[in-house]
Amino acid sequence: MKKLIAVLALYSLATPVAGGGWETGLSLHADMESGVVSKEMKALGYILGCVDGFNSAVESLSVDVELLDESNQCVPKIKAGQVELIVKKYLNDHPEDLHYVACSLVMSAVIEAGHCWQKGASR
Numbered sequence: 001m002k003k004l005i006a007v008l009a010l011y012s013l014a015t016p017v018a019g020g021g022w023e024t025g026l027s028l029h030a031d032m033e034s035g036v037v038s039k040e041m042k043a044l045g046y047i048l049g050c051v052d053g054f055n056s057a058v059e060s061l062s063v064d065v066e067l068l069d070e071s072n073q074c075v076p077k078i079k080a081g082q083v084e085l086i087v088k089k090y091l092n093d094h095p096e097d098l099h100y101v102a103c104s105l106v107m108s109a110v111i112e113a114g115h116c117w118q119k120g121a122s123r
Helices: 002-013 025-032 037-064 080-093 102-112
Strands: none
Touching: 025 037, 025 080, 025 102, 037 080, 037 102, 080 102
16 A cells, blocks of 8 residues: 555656646635536546546556555546545545645545455456
């Protein structure tokens, strides 16, 4: 799990948002709770991009770099609406973490919800 967290930290450091700033949990939470469809869709796109990006990083890093072993790979297999609800609940339950980079919070939410399992395993 420590290796997974290390990869997650590296990934979150390399994930700037358009406009030169960083998306934080606070800004992601505000977009998700805004009631403005365009902001809510932006938030959903960001969340799905984090999950897709993490999956891509795991696939490439696990082959080329020994940061992850087979038992620590996170391959979320959940629907977009599910991951959105999981992230929303996580952000609501962890207001003390909203200053962190949003992608790291997205993946923490998915991992904490138990939607990671060994690559190739069925669930």
